[in-house]
Amino acid sequence: xxxxxxxxxxxPRWYRRRVxxxxxxxxxxxxxxxxxxxTSVFVAFFAVVYLWQLRALAQGPEAYGQFLARxxxxxxxxxxxxxxxxxxxxxxxxxxxxxxxxxxxxxGKRVPDWVIVGLNYAAWLVLSGAxxxxxxxx
Amino acid sequence: MPSTVELxxxxxxxxxxxxxxxxxxxxxxxxDWVVLDALNHVKDSLDGSLSFRWSCRMGVCGSCGxxxxxxxxxxxxxxxSDYLPGPVRVEALDYFPVVRDLVVDLTDFMRKLKQVKPWxxxxxxxxxxxxxxxQTPDQLDVYKQFSMCINCMLCYSACPIYGLEPSxxxxxxxxxxxxxxxxxxxxxxxxxxxxLSEHDGIWQCTFVGECxxxxxxxxxxxxxxxxxxxxxxxxxxxxxxxPWGAR
Numbered sequence: 001x002x003x004x005x006x007x008x009x010x011x012p013r014w015y016r017r018r019v020x021x022x023x024x025x026x027x028x029x030x031x032x033x034x035x036x037x038x039t040s041v042f043v044a045f046f047a048v049v050y051l052w053q054l055r056a057l058a059q060g061p062e063a064y065g066q067f068l069a070r071x072x073x074x075x076x077x078x079x080x081x082x083x084x085x086x087x088x089x090x091x092x093x094x095x096x097x098x099x100x101x102x103x104x105x106x107x108g109k110r111v112p113d114w115v116i117v118g119l120n121y122a123a124w125l126v127l128s129g130a131x132x133x134x135x136x137x138x
Numbered sequence: 139m140p141s142t143v144e145l146x147x148x149x150x151x152x153x154x155x156x157x158x159x160x161x162x163x164x165x166x167x168x169x170d171w172v173v174l175d176a177l178n179h180v181k182d183s184l185d186g187s188l189s190f191r192w193s194c195r196m197g198v199c200g201s202c203g204x205x206x207x208x209x210x211x212x213x214x215x216x217x218x219s220d221y222l223p224g225p226v227r228v229e230a231l232d233y234f235p236v237v238r239d240l241v242v243d244l245t246d247f248m249r250k251l252k253q254v255k256p257w258x259x260x261x262x263x264x265x266x267x268x269x270x271x272x273q274t275p276d277q278l279d280v281y282k283q284f285s286m287c288i289n290c291m292l293c294y295s296a297c298p299i300y301g302l303e304p305s306x307x308x309x310x311x312x313x314x315x316x317x318x319x320x321x322x323x324x325x326x327x328x329x330x331x332x333x334l335s336e337h338d339g340i341w342q343c344t345f346v347g348e349c350x351x352x353x354x355x356x357x358x359x360x361x362x363x364x365x366x367x368x369x370x371x372x373x374x375x376x377x378x379x380x381p382w383g384a385r
Contacts, residue, residue, distance in 0.1 A: 100360055100361040102368075
C-alpha cells in the first residue's frame with residue numbers, strides 16, 4: 001500500500017461519527033480485549049523485577065537479602081498479586097485464542113480446536129512442573 | 139406475547155439534520171417477523187421516507203446489515219421475538235459514513251477489496267481447451283470457510299481498529315485474500331503479500347476477535363488474519379536468511 005492512506009472522499013452531506021474515547025466500555029468483549037492488551041505492562045513488570053533480582057544476586061548475599069526484604073513489603077506484595085492475576089489472564093486468554101492462529105492438518109483433516117488448546121495447557125503444566133521441581137528439589 | 143413492539147430507528151436526513159436522530163414507531167408484533175420485516179412495515183404503512191438497503195431477505199446478499207440494539211446484525215436473520223419486550227433500536231453500521239437513515243457508503247471497502255486481488259491468479263493461464271483446474275474435496279476444505287463471505291460489512295462495523303485506523307484493510311478483505319491464497323489453483327500469494335503484510339494490512343489487527351463473533355456466515359476473519367500473520371512472519375524470516383530464495 002502507498003505511504004499515504006486513502007480515505008473515502010469527503011462528502012459534505014454524509015454523516016461520520018467520531019469514535020468515542022470510551023469505545024472499549026461499549027461491550028464486555030471490547031473491555032476484555034483492552035484488559036488483555038494491558039496485561040503486557042504486568043508481564044514487563046515481572047521482567048523488571050527479575051532483572052532487579054539478578055542484579056541483587058550479582059552484588060552479593062547482603063544485597064540479595066535486602067532485595068528479598070523489599071519484596072516482602074506490603075506495597076510490593078500487593079503489586080505482585082495484581083501483576084500475577086493479570087499475567088494469569090494473559091496466559092489463559094492467549095491459550096484459548098491459539099487455535100485461531102494455529103491450524104494443524106493431519107492427513108488432510110483439521111485437528112480440532114480443543115486438541116490445540118489442550119496441548120498448550122499440557123505444555124504449560126509440564127513446564128511449570130519442571131520449574132517447580134528444580135526450585136523445590138533442594 | 140405482546141401485540142405491538144416499539145421500533146426505534148436512527149434517522150439521518152442530510153437536507154434538514156446535521157446528525158442522526160431517533161424516531162420511534164409502534165409496529166404489530168408477529169413472532170415470525172425479523173427486524174427487516176418490521177422496517178418494511180414502517181416503509182409500506184407508516185413512513186415512506188425511511189431509507190434502508192435490502193435485497194434477498196434470506197442471508198445471502200449481505201445488503202441489510204445494521205446495528206440492532208448496538209450489535210451488527212443481518213436484519214433479515216434477526217427475529218423481533220429475541221428482543222422482547224422491546225424497544226428494538228436499529229442504527230446504521232458503525233465506522234462507515236451515513237448517506238441517509240440506515241444507508242452507509244461502502245466505497246472504502248470496495249477499493250480495499252480490489253487491492254487484495256480476490257480472484258484466481260495464474261502465472262500462466264492454460265488454454266480453455268485443456269480443461270478446468272482440478273481440485274480435490276480436501277483442497278476445497280482448506281479455504282471453503284473463507285469463501286462464504288457475503289461482504290455484509292458486519293465485521294468492519296464490529297472492528298474498533300477499523301474505526302480508529304480507517305486505513306486498515308479490514309477483516310473481510312483479508313479473509314477473502316486468504317480464501318484465494320489457500321486455494322490450490324491460485325499462484326498469486328506473492329502478489330497479495332505486499333498489501334497484506336504492510337502497515338495497513340494484518341499487523342494493524344490486534345486480535346479483538348469481534349469480527350468473528352458477528353459474522354453471520356461463520357467465516358472467522360480473525361482466524362484468517364492470525365494465520366496470515368504466521369505466513370507473513372515466516373516469509374520475513376526466510377527473506378532474511380535466504381534473500382535469494384524467498385521470492
